[in-house]
Amino acid sequence: xxxxxxxxxxxxxxxxxxxxxxxxxxxxxxxxxxxxxxxxxxxxxxxxxxxxxxxxxxxxxxxxxxxxxxxxxxxxxxxxxxxxxxxxxxxxxxxxxxxxxxxxxxxxxxxxx
Amino acid sequence: xxxxxxxxxxxxxxxxxxxxxxxxxxxxxxxxxxxxxxxxxxxxxxxxxxxxxxxxxxxxxxxxxxxxxxxxxxxxxxxxxxxxxxxxxxxxxxxxxxxxxxxxxxxxxxxxxxxxxxxxxxxxxxxxxxxxxxxxxxxxxxxxxxxxxxxxxxxxxxxxxxxxxxxxxxxxxxxxxxxxxxxxxxxxxxxxxxxxxxxxxxxxxxxxxxxxxxxxxxxxxxxxxxxxxxxxxxxxxxxxxxxxxxxxxxxxxxxxxxxxxxxxxxxxxxxxxxxxxxxxxxxxxxxxxxxxxxxxxxxxxxxxxxxxxxxxxxxxxxxxxxxxxxxxxxxxxxxxxxxxxxxxxxxxxxxxxxxxxxxxxxxxxxxxxxxxxxxxxxxxxxxxxxxxxxxxxxxxxxxxxxxxxxxxxxxxxxxxxxxxxxxxxxxxxxxxxxxxxxxxxxxxxxxxxxxxxxxxxxxxxxxxxxxxxxxxxxxxxxxxxxxxxxxxxxxxxxxxxxxxxxxxxxxxxxxxxxxxxxxxxxxxxxxxxxxxxxxxxxxxxxxxxxxxxxxxxxxxxxxxxxxxxxx
Numbered sequence: 001x002x003x004x005x006x007x008x009x010x011x012x013x014x015x016x017x018x019x020x021x022x023x024x025x026x027x028x029x030x031x032x033x034x035x036x037x038x039x040x041x042x043x044x045x046x047x048x049x050x051x052x053x054x055x056x057x058x059x060x061x062x063x064x065x066x067x068x069x070x071x072x073x074x075x076x077x078x079x080x081x082x083x084x085x086x087x088x089x090x091x092x093x094x095x096x097x098x099x100x101x102x103x104x105x106x107x108x109x110x111x112x113x
Numbered sequence: 114x115x116x117x118x119x120x121x122x123x124x125x126x127x128x129x130x131x132x133x134x135x136x137x138x139x140x141x142x143x144x145x146x147x148x149x150x151x152x153x154x155x156x157x158x159x160x161x162x163x164x165x166x167x168x169x170x171x172x173x174x175x176x177x178x179x180x181x182x183x184x185x186x187x188x189x190x191x192x193x194x195x196x197x198x199x200x201x202x203x204x205x206x207x208x209x210x211x212x213x214x215x216x217x218x219x220x221x222x223x224x225x226x227x228x229x230x231x232x233x234x235x236x237x238x239x240x241x242x243x244x245x246x247x248x249x250x251x252x253x254x255x256x257x258x259x260x261x262x263x264x265x266x267x268x269x270x271x272x273x274x275x276x277x278x279x280x281x282x283x284x285x286x287x288x289x290x291x292x293x294x295x296x297x298x299x300x301x302x303x304x305x306x307x308x309x310x311x312x313x314x315x316x317x318x319x320x321x322x323x324x325x326x327x328x329x330x331x332x333x334x335x336x337x338x339x340x341x342x343x344x345x346x347x348x349x350x351x352x353x354x355x356x357x358x359x360x361x362x363x364x365x366x367x368x369x370x371x372x373x374x375x376x377x378x379x380x381x382x383x384x385x386x387x388x389x390x391x392x393x394x395x396x397x398x399x400x401x402x403x404x405x406x407x408x409x410x411x412x413x414x415x416x417x418x419x420x421x422x423x424x425x426x427x428x429x430x431x432x433x434x435x436x437x438x439x440x441x442x443x444x445x446x447x448x449x450x451x452x453x454x455x456x457x458x459x460x461x462x463x464x465x466x467x468x469x470x471x472x473x474x475x476x477x478x479x480x481x482x483x484x485x486x487x488x489x490x491x492x493x494x495x496x497x498x499x500x501x502x503x504x505x506x507x508x509x510x511x512x513x514x515x516x517x518x519x520x521x522x523x524x525x526x527x528x529x530x531x532x533x534x535x536x537x538x539x540x541x542x543x544x545x546x547x548x549x550x551x552x553x554x555x556x557x558x559x560x561x562x563x564x565x566x567x568x569x570x571x572x573x574x575x576x577x578x579x580x581x582x583x584x585x586x587x588x589x590x591x592x593x594x595x596x597x598x599x600x601x602x603x604x605x606x607x608x609x610x611x612x613x614x615x616x617x618x619x620x621x622x623x624x625x626x627x628x629x630x631x632x633x634x635x636x637x638x639x640x641x642x643x644x645x646x647x648x649x650x651x652x653x654x655x656x657x658x659x660x661x662x663x664x665x666x667x668x669x670x671x672x673x674x675x676x677x678x679x680x
Contacts, residue, residue: 017601017602018602032355033355034354034355034356034357034447034448035355036357045555045605046555046556046559047556050553050554050555050556050598050605050606050609051598051599051604051605051606052605053602053603053604053605054605055603056321057150057151057154057155057156057159057320057321057322058155058159058160058320058321059320059321060356060357060358060359060361061159061160061162061320061358061359061360061361062357062358062359063159063160063247063248063360064150064151064154064155064159064320065154066150066151066154079357079358080357080358082357099291099602099603100601100602100603101603103603105291106151107151107268107269107291108259108268110259110266111151111152111266111267111268112267112268112291113115113267113269113270113289113291113292113296
C-alpha cells in the first residue's frame with residue numbers, strides 16, 4: 001500500500017431543495033491521486049453527511065451518464081472529473097429543474113411519476 | 114398515496130427488464146417498467162464492456178449443443194440443464210433481433226465477428242467496438258422501449274415489497290425517491306429483473322444499485338432461491354493505478370485478444386501452479402484464476418494493492434491500438450501506458466450464479482411472479498461461462514415477458530387493499546419509531562460490504578462464515594434503529610434503508626448456503642473443505658418458513674435425451 005497522503009481537498013457544495021434559499025456546505029475530504037469528484041461526494045455521504053443528495057449509478061465507468069453536475073463552474077460527469085487538492089466547488093446543473101442539493105430533474109418527462 | 118395499475122409490472126430496467134417489457138408489450142398487454150435509478154441506465158448491462166456468447170457459427174463452425182456443453186462444464190454439474198439449454202438455444206435469435214433493432218455488432222468479412230473467451234471451445238463471443246457492448250445494447254433497448262406506447266416507464270421508483278394474496282402476486286409497494294412517498298402498484302403479473310448482488314461486497318465490479326433486492330423481494334413473497342452460495346468473483350478486476358471512466362473488469366478481452374501475462378508480486382507466472390494450463394494460452398477459467406491470485410497474495414507474493422500484475426509490455430503499441438483503438442488513449446489519460454507498466458488486478462464480486470428458482474417459463478412457485486436475467490438462479494450452476502450473462506439477460510427477459518403476457522391475457526386483475534395496507538404500515542412503523550438513531554443506513558451498508566468480503570468472499574471457512582452470519586443477524590435486528598433522515602425529496606437515507614434491508618436478507622441467504630456446502634466447487638471455495646464432494650452434487654433451495662430460512666437439497670434438473678438441443 002502507498003503511504004496515506006495527508007493532503008486534502010475541500011469540497012464547497014451547493015445545498016438546498018427547490019423553493020428553498022440555498023447555501024454552501026464545506027467538506028474536507030482525504031485526497032489521493034486519481035480520485036474522482038464522485039468518489040469525494042460518495043465519501044462525504046458515507047462518512048460525513050448522508051443527507052447529501054447526489055445522483056449516480058455506474059460509479060466510474062462513465063456508462064450511465066447520470067452523474068452530471070457543475071464542477072468549478074463547468075458541466076462535468078463527476079465520475080470522470082478528477083479531484084484536485086484545494087477547493088472544488090460542486091453545484092447542480094443550472095439549466096435543469098432543481099430537486100435537491102446536486103440532484104436535478106434530468107429524467108425524460110415521460111419517465112417521471 | 115399514488116396508485117398505478119398495469120397488466121405486467123417489470124421491476125428493474127436493465128437488459129433483462131427492458132427485453133421483458135418489449136416482449137410483453139408485443140403481445141398486446143400493458144407494461145409498467147420501473148427502475149430504482151434511471152430506466153436503461155442502471156444495473157449490470159450498461160457496465161458490460163465485454164462480450165456476448167452465442168452459437169451463431171459465423172466466425173467458425175459452432176453449435177448450440179457445443180455451447181451447452183461448455184456451459185454445463187463450467188457449471189460443475191449443478192446447472193439446471195433445461196434453463197442452460199434455453200439460454201443456448203435462444204441466444205442466436207436474440208442477438209440477431211438486437212441487430213435488427215440497431216445494435217452494431219462488430220463485423221469482419223461480411224459476418225458478425227466472434228472472439229475466443231475463457232472456457233469456450235470455439236470463437237463464440239460477439240461484441241460492439243470498442244469495449245462498448247453494454248452501453249450499445251442498453252441504448253438499443255431504451256430506444257425500442259420508448260417507441261412502444263404500451264410500455265410506461267418510471268425512473269427512480271424502487272420496489273420494496275411484492276404483494277401476494279392467496280398464492281398469487283398482484284402488485285408491489287414502491288418508493289418514489291424523487292417525491293419521497295410510497296406508491297402502490299396493481300399488476301396481474303410481476304417480473305423481477307433487478308439483477309444480482311454484487312453491491313454486497315466491498316470489492317465489486319458493478320453499478321451502485323444491485324444489492325440483491327430481487328432475491329430478497331422473491332423470498333419475502335414466498336418464492337424460492339437456489340444456489341445462493343455461488344457468487345462469481347471476477348479474477349482480474351482493476352485495482353491500481355486508479356482508473357476512471359472505465360469498467361473495472363475491462364481487462365479480460367485485452368488478455369485473450371492480446372495475451373497479457375499474469376505475474377505475481379515477484380514477476381513470476383503462477384497460474385499453472387494451480388492446476389490450470391494458462392501459460393501461453395491465457396484461458397484459465399475464472400474460478401481457478403481468482404483462486405490462484407488470492408493464494409499468491411496469501412503466500413506473500415501479491416502486488417502492493419493485494420492482487421497480481423497484468424503485463425502487456427511484450428505487446429507493441431501498434432498491436433494494442435489495432436485491437437483497442439481509442440481505449441488506449443483513455444488509458445493514457447489515466448496515466449496508464451501499457452507498453453511501459455503492468456497494471457494491478459485482483460478478484461472482485463462480479464456476478465451471481467444463484468438466484469430466484471423458476472421453471473422454464475421463468476415463473477416462481479408464486480403464481481404470477483416471474484424472474485429474468487441475473488436475478489434467475491440455476492442456468493450457470495457453480496460457475497458461469499464468460500459471455501453468458503448478457504445472453505441470459507436477453508433470453509430470459511424475452512421469455513419472462515412473453516410468458517407473463519400470455520398468462521395475464523386470461524386473468525382478471527385483483528387487488529387486496531388489506532395486503533397493501535399491511536405492508537405499508539410495517540414500513541411506517543420502522544420509520545416513525547426509530548428515526549432518532551445516530552447510525553445512518555449507508556454506514557451499515559459499508560460495514561456489511563466489508564463483512565461479506567472478509568467473511569464470505571472468494572475463500573471461505575466455517576469459522577469466518579459463522580462470524581459473518583452472527584453479525585448479519587444482529588444487523589437485521591438493528592435495522593429499525595437506524596436514522597433515515599427527515600421527510601424530503603430525494604432522501605437517499607430512506608432508499609439506503611430499504612436497500613440495506615434487502616441486502617441483509619440476501620447476505621443471510623448467501624452465508625447460510627455457503628456454510629452448508631461443506632465442499633469446494635466452482636466459485637464456492639471452502640478452505641476447510643478444499644475438495645469436491647460427490648454427495649453434494651445437489652442444489653440448495655431456500656424458502657422462508659415462519660420467517661426463518663429453511664433449506665432443502667435437490668438433484669439438479671437434467672435434460673432428457675429427447676430434450677437435447679438441435680443444431
